[in-house]
Amino acid sequence: MLTIDDLWVNIDDKEVLKGLNLAVPAGETHILFGRNGSGKSTLLMTIMGFERYQVKQGRITFRGQDITQMPTFERARLGLGLSFQRPPTIRGVKTADILRVCSRGAIAPEVLAAAYNFTAFLDREVNYGFSGGELKRSELLQLLAQNPHMVLLDEPESGVDLENLQVVGEIIAKLLQKERRRQHRDKSGLIITHTGFIMDYVNADRAYILGDGRLCCQGNPRELLQDIKNFGYEECAKCRR
């Protein structure tokens, strides 16, 4: 689904990613750990193709196509979807309208919202005045409407209370076809999390730690999270399993 070879990325002349390699097969969900400022968001924003993130070297391949130089909207059309860590507010655009645009007529905003208790937000401007949990639900519903082949989720549980967490988890499970048997799934996910909470819903296949601009450790998601809790990122980065 997604392959990244030797990716070097700068933001405003600051080197953030330094030779990162990564592969997410179709039907798999991978988790990305890393301390604050390690470049996790930078990686997702670069995969999505935002201009601020300058690719100095390396290649990003998605569904067999080299997308390294492709504009963001074309990547979205190819089936890449992103949920932002800090979603922007869009004044003047109603949530129902953006859901309609995302789904390109495939599903009515009312139907989608009704399924996830979001009807009251349809007439409100996108993310304007939304609470932490409402922001994340709004983001994820837009992704559901878009129905991408691969979702990039940047800390989907941050700022979300316990009740909303369950809804967030359910939407993510839906996005990743977790109701299907493994061999019948073809959607993929790359998820940034600090708490690992989301792993209760998605049954992730693999996890990595991002450190010093590349993946410095990888393994079973729950084991890796436990190691980080026990030993901290610095020690984890040294073990290089």
Ligand code: ADP
């Ligand atoms: P993470 O998501 O892992 O917390 P980020 O990818 O957001 O980390 O940031 C990686 C590094 O790049 C951080 O040191 C951050 O301060 C820096 N950075 C992010 N945006 C900019 C910017 N616009 N200008 C300069 N440095 C930036």
Ligand code: MG
């Ligand atoms: Mg981040």
